[in-house]
Amino acid sequence: MKIIRKIKELKTHLTKLSKQGKTIGFVPTMGYLHEGHLSLIKMARKENDIVIASIFVNPKQFGPSEDYKKYPRDMERDSKLAESVGADYIFTPTKNEIYKEDHKTYVEVEEIDSIMCGASRSGHFKGVCTIVLKLFNIINPTRAYFGKKDYQQLVIIKKMAEDLNIDIDIIGGDIIREEDNLALSSRNKYLSKRERENATVLYKSLKLAEDLIRDGKAVEKVKKEAQNFLLKNKYVKKFDYFDIRELYTLKEIKEKYPKNILIAAAIWIGNTRLIDNFIINR
Amino acid sequence: MKIIRKIKELKTHLTKLSKQGKTIGFVPTMGYLHEGHLSLIKMARKENDIVIASIFVNPKQFGPSEDYKKYPRDMERDSKLAESVGADYIFTPTKNEIYKEDHKTYVEVEEIDSIMCGASRSGHFKGVCTIVLKLFNIINPTRAYFGKKDYQQLVIIKKMAEDLNIDIDIIGGDIIREEDNLALSSRNKYLSKRERENATVLYKSLKLAEDLIRDGKAVEKVKKEAQNFLLKNKYVKKFDYFDIRELYTLKEIKEKYPKNILIAAAIWIGNTRLIDNFIINR
Numbered sequence: 001m002k003i004i005r006k007i008k009e010l011k012t013h014l015t016k017l018s019k020q021g022k023t024i025g026f027v028p029t030m031g032y033l034h035e036g037h038l039s040l041i042k043m044a045r046k047e048n049d050i051v052i053a054s055i056f057v058n059p060k061q062f063g064p065s066e067d068y069k070k071y072p073r074d075m076e077r078d079s080k081l082a083e084s085v086g087a088d089y090i091f092t093p094t095k096n097e098i099y100k101e102d103h104k105t106y107v108e109v110e111e112i113d114s115i116m117c118g119a120s121r122s123g124h125f126k127g128v129c130t131i132v133l134k135l136f137n138i139i140n141p142t143r144a145y146f147g148k149k150d151y152q153q154l155v156i157i158k159k160m161a162e163d164l165n166i167d168i169d170i171i172g173g174d175i176i177r178e179e180d181n182l183a184l185s186s187r188n189k190y191l192s193k194r195e196r197e198n199a200t201v202l203y204k205s206l207k208l209a210e211d212l213i214r215d216g217k218a219v220e221k222v223k224k225e226a227q228n229f230l231l232k233n234k235y236v237k238k239f240d241y242f243d244i245r246e247l248y249t250l251k252e253i254k255e256k257y258p259k260n261i262l263i264a265a266a267i268w269i270g271n272t273r274l275i276d277n278f279i280i281n282r
Numbered sequence: 283m284k285i286i287r288k289i290k291e292l293k294t295h296l297t298k299l300s301k302q303g304k305t306i307g308f309v310p311t312m313g314y315l316h317e318g319h320l321s322l323i324k325m326a327r328k329e330n331d332i333v334i335a336s337i338f339v340n341p342k343q344f345g346p347s348e349d350y351k352k353y354p355r356d357m358e359r360d361s362k363l364a365e366s367v368g369a370d371y372i373f374t375p376t377k378n379e380i381y382k383e384d385h386k387t388y389v390e391v392e393e394i395d396s397i398m399c400g401a402s403r404s405g406h407f408k409g410v411c412t413i414v415l416k417l418f419n420i421i422n423p424t425r426a427y428f429g430k431k432d433y434q435q436l437v438i439i440k441k442m443a444e445d446l447n448i449d450i451d452i453i454g455g456d457i458i459r460e461e462d463n464l465a466l467s468s469r470n471k472y473l474s475k476r477e478r479e480n481a482t483v484l485y486k487s488l489k490l491a492e493d494l495i496r497d498g499k500a501v502e503k504v505k506k507e508a509q510n511f512l513l514k515n516k517y518v519k520k521f522d523y524f525d526i527r528e529l530y531t532l533k534e535i536k537e538k539y540p541k542n543i544l545i546a547a548a549i550w551i552g553n554t555r556l557i558d559n560f561i562i563n564r
Contacts, residue, residue: 007447102531104392105411105445111386129387130446137447163387164412165289165419249384 001083003090007138010091014139022049026141026168028132031055031092032072032186033081036176040145043173045086048142053082054135055092060099061127072189091139098134106130109156109163112250116152117266117275120240128153129160136168143169149183151262151277155250175276177203183276190272198235199269205230206278209244209263213280219244219253230267238268247279257282283365285372289420292373296421304331308423308450310414313337313374314354314468315363318458322427325455327368330424335364336417337374342381343409354471373421380416388412391438391445394532398434399548399557402522410435411442418450425451431465433544433559437532457558459485465558472554480517481551487512487524488560491545495562501526501535512549520550529561539564 004010017024025044029037037053044051055078062068075092082090106126112118113125136144146154151172158170176184181203182196191199205226212222226242244253247260264277286292299306307326311319319335326333337360344350357374364372388408394400395407418426428436433454440452458466463485464478473481487508494504508524526535529542546559 011449100445103445104394105389105442106392107387107389107446109387134445134447137449160387163382163385163416164389165416167419 001079001087001090003079003092005091005093005097007093007097010089010138013089017050018140023142024048024139025051026135026139026144027051027053027087028135028144028146029053029055030057030071030186031078032074032189033078034176034184034186036147036149036173036184038081038085039176040147040173041082041085041087043171044143044145047171050089051087052089052091052139052141053087054139055090056098056131056135058098058127058131059095060130061124063121063123066121067187067190072186091135098131107133107160107164109159112152112156112159115250116241116243116245116264117150118152120266125153125156129156132157133160133164133166136166141168143171145171145173147175148172148279149175149185149275149277151264151279152250155248183274185274187272187274191269195235195270195272198233199274201230201233201236202265202267202269202274202276205242205265206263206276209242210278210280213244213257213261213263214282218255219257226265230265235269236267237270240266240268240273247281283361283369283372285361285374287373287375287379289375289379292371292420295371299332300422305424306330306332306334306421308417308421308426309333309335309369310417310426310428311335311337312339312353312468313360314356314471315360316458316466316468318429318431318455318466320363320367321458322429322455323364323367323369325453326425326427329453332371333369334371334373334421334423335369336421337372338380338413338417340380340409340413341377342412343406345403345405348403349469349472354468373417380413389415389442389446391441394434394438394441397532398523398525398527398546399432400434402548407435407438411438414439415442415446415448418448423450425453427453427455429457430454430561431457431467431557431559433546433561434532437530465556467556469554469556473551477517477552477554480515481556483512483515483518484547484549484551484556484558487547488545488558491524491526492560492562495526495539495543495545496564500537501539508547512547517551518549519552522548522550522555529563 025048027040057071107129108126154172180200209222209226230236242265245262246258247262261280266275307330309322339353389411390408436454462482491504491508512518524547527544528540529544543562548557
């Protein structure tokens with residue numbers, strides 16, 4: 001496995017590979033890899049000739065008061081893990097390699113980027129779309145892999161690719177969970193022992209909502225019950241949203257439930273923001 | 283020469299050409315071709331194996347009160363002209379082929395898009411960047427050609443390409459003028475005989491400004507004199523801007539003149555908006 005820090009160097013390799021007609025699977029990450037990331041690299045390994053994972057903590061997707069600086073980084077550990085599941089290249093550029101001082105160009109997927117996580121994290125998806133498009137243009141992969149834990153991100157990237165005629169297959173990988181069902185996240189590392197124990201409240205609230213939906217309870221009532229359930233837990237310090245939407249478009253559900261539903265929530269356990277979601281196909 | 287209306291059909295041709303290692307020169311236009319466009323197609327012809335011109339009146343770059351509907355169209359004439367200077371393909375999709383009903387993704391080059399033409403045409407460059415990026419992604423050309431009459435557009439597209447790691451050479455073609463120095467524009471067609479005669483006031487104001495700059499007159503004074511000169515002509519119905527900026531960055535000039543200067547103006551002759559510019563290398 002090769003670790004590459006410079007765009008130019010990566011391009012040299014890529015030009016060679018493209019001349020050989022190789023298919024390229026790309027897994028963009030912010031590093032501090034866990035089984036969720038590794039499952040994406042494994043998928044990419046199965047479906048492509050060459051697998052490239054990027055590790056780049058993208059400053060443009062963090063708000064000014066968010067955890068850009070303290071976001072966990074461990075390149076040595078990450079490269080061992082990526083290699084162990086078959087990555088051929090890690091692309092890990094510096095901030096200055098990616099963003100020139102006078103960077104001015106941004107990509108936005110309007111409307112879908114201002115609901116759910118976009119409502120509480122203003123500018124977040126603008127930063128995500130911009131870095132993903134840049135990485136797509138640098139790497140020009142055949143397929144790109146994103147985790148379904150950031151389900152809204154997956155919908156937005158798919159929409160961006162469709163709207164901008166980007167010829168890359170965007171593929172979602174299932175959420176990987178701990179034994180007690182907490183969704184894997186690099187941010188779980190921030191949790192204290194007690195917070196970690198109580199973090200399962202998020203999964204439980206989604207399960208509760210699923211049961212209520214299957215019982216035919218109305219959307220607004222389900223949301224209210226799930227919210228109440230979450231706020232009863234004293235480790236839930238802040239509540240960003242609990243939302244139920246049409247799976248593919250993220251459109252609001254007015255009355256009748258559609259065939260495919262997303263239940264998604266974001267809460268703060270102590271100072272750590274956690275997200276999770278369920279997909280229901282009825 | 284082939285005229286193609288569908289993205290899929292164009293892609294079939296392009297895949298073949300790319301496998302043969304052909305270089306592709308791309309000239310995006312809104313049609314109603316004049317010698318300015320043709321000079322770009324000629325440049326592309328000299329520098330590439332294959333030349334593709336697009337003809338698409340892009341609704342997203344017109345404001346609600348602008349001339350999208352009445353913008354001149356003449357496909358038969360355009361295709362003859364494009365063929366006469368060596369285009370291999372014309373890509374002329376319908377509005378629905380390019381923008382799906384729920385199109386939501388836009389590209390913006392911030393700051394540079396809100397001065398000059400961007401100040402009077404809100405959202406214009408967002409529409410331009412979005413269509414150009416889409417066409418770039420569809421065609422994936424080696425080189426793309428833009429006229430310097432829309433000099434701000436050229437700077438913005440170059441910046442977008444740099445910021446988004448788009449691997450396409452962006453090339454500017456010189457302004458082509460009538461004998462009396464009016465810059466060629468598809469919109470000149472709107473002018474009445476009297477308006478057409480008086481439209482040369484725009485070129486003359488730029489020449490005046492150039493002389494004053496070469497005489498060492500201060501920026502603000504030059505702008506003021508040029509503005510007064512324009513507004514004295516009773517056919518100048520509205521005045522959008524007269525601006526003097528650093529050529530490559532379009533940064534404001536505070537005191538000392540830089541080595542390379544852009545003088546640019548936009549005025550309305552009757553109901554027709556005209557733009558023009560001079561480049562000064564000192």
